[in-house]
Amino acid sequence: MAKQKATSRPAAQPAVKKKWSGHKTAAKSRARKALKSKGRVSKAKPVKKARPKQRIAISHHREEDFKADGLRTYAKYRDLGIADATHGLAQAHVIRLQGPCNPAEVSKLHFHDVEFQMVYVLKGWVKTYMEGQGETLMKEGSAWTQPPRIKHLIMDYSDDVELLEVILPAEFKTVELAS
Numbered sequence: 001m002a003k004q005k006a007t008s009r010p011a012a013q014p015a016v017k018k019k020w021s022g023h024k025t026a027a028k029s030r031a032r033k034a035l036k037s038k039g040r041v042s043k044a045k046p047v048k049k050a051r052p053k054q055r056i057a058i059s060h061h062r063e064e065d066f067k068a069d070g071l072r073t074y075a076k077y078r079d080l081g082i083a084d085a086t087h088g089l090a091q092a093h094v095i096r097l098q099g100p101c102n103p104a105e106v107s108k109l110h111f112h113d114v115e116f117q118m119v120y121v122l123k124g125w126v127k128t129y130m131e132g133q134g135e136t137l138m139k140e141g142s143a144w145t146q147p148p149r150i151k152h153l154i155m156d157y158s159d160d161v162e163l164l165e166v167i168l169p170a171e172f173k174t175v176e177l178a179s
Contacts, residue, residue, distance in 0.1 A: 057085035066096060071174060074098050074105055083170035091170035094122065099159030109153045109177045116168040117146040124161030129153050151177060 059065075059080040070077035075097050082092040097106075109129075120143040127137050128144075131151040138144065146152060 051089065052087045054087070054089070055085045057081035066094075070095070072097075072106075074102065082166075086170070088170040090116075090166060090168045092164065092166045095163045095165055097126070097154070097157045097161045097163070099157065099161075101154075101156050103155065106157075107153050107155055109151055111149045111151050111175055111177070112146070112167070113173040113175065114146075114148055114167050114169070116148075116166075118166045119144055119146070120164040122162040122164055124158035126157040126161050126163065127155040129155055 057080065059078075061078075065078045066076040067078075068076050070093070072095075075095050078094040078096075080092040080094070082090050119138075121138050121140050123140055125137060125139045127135060129135050129152060130144075130146065135155065136144070
């Protein structure tokens with residue numbers, strides 16, 4: 001004779017049916033939808049866009065690569081190919097400020113709408129002013145970061161100054177401020 005399996009107590013009992021409340025359930029459902037549509041914060045995580053795959057960027061020094069086509073009229077820029085390689089995530093260039101320094105043209109208070117900015121002095125020196133920091137003389141081998149939207153200006157520089165600048169993102173807005 002085959003043994004019968006004992007059924008668990010909850011499975012053996014008949015399912016309890018809930019009483020239909022009709023209009024109350026529908027009202028609750030509509031109220032929930034209304035709350036969600038009125039700007040309640042969703043607990044779902046935002047979908048992060050995948051960045052395009054970056055590629056290698058190699059840039060060798062060539063004098064003909066220094067162009068007067070950048071942000072400052074008193075500077076020549078050598079693009080290092082980072083913006084193209086990173087699909088706009090960042091940009092990097094070598095900047096040669098053309099001497100002698102003319103403070104009337106150069107010393108204009110401004111800020112950049114960036115996420116990150118770093119400058120490294122490759123050659124010569126540059127005297128800067130940064131909000132909250134004051135005047136600072138940066139020499140060959142000096143480096144600094146500029147927090148987003150910090151007000152700053154160049155006060156003076158040597159005739160042979162060269163700077164390496166790295167900025168995120170590659171495209172950004174510069175805002176010149178009244179002195």
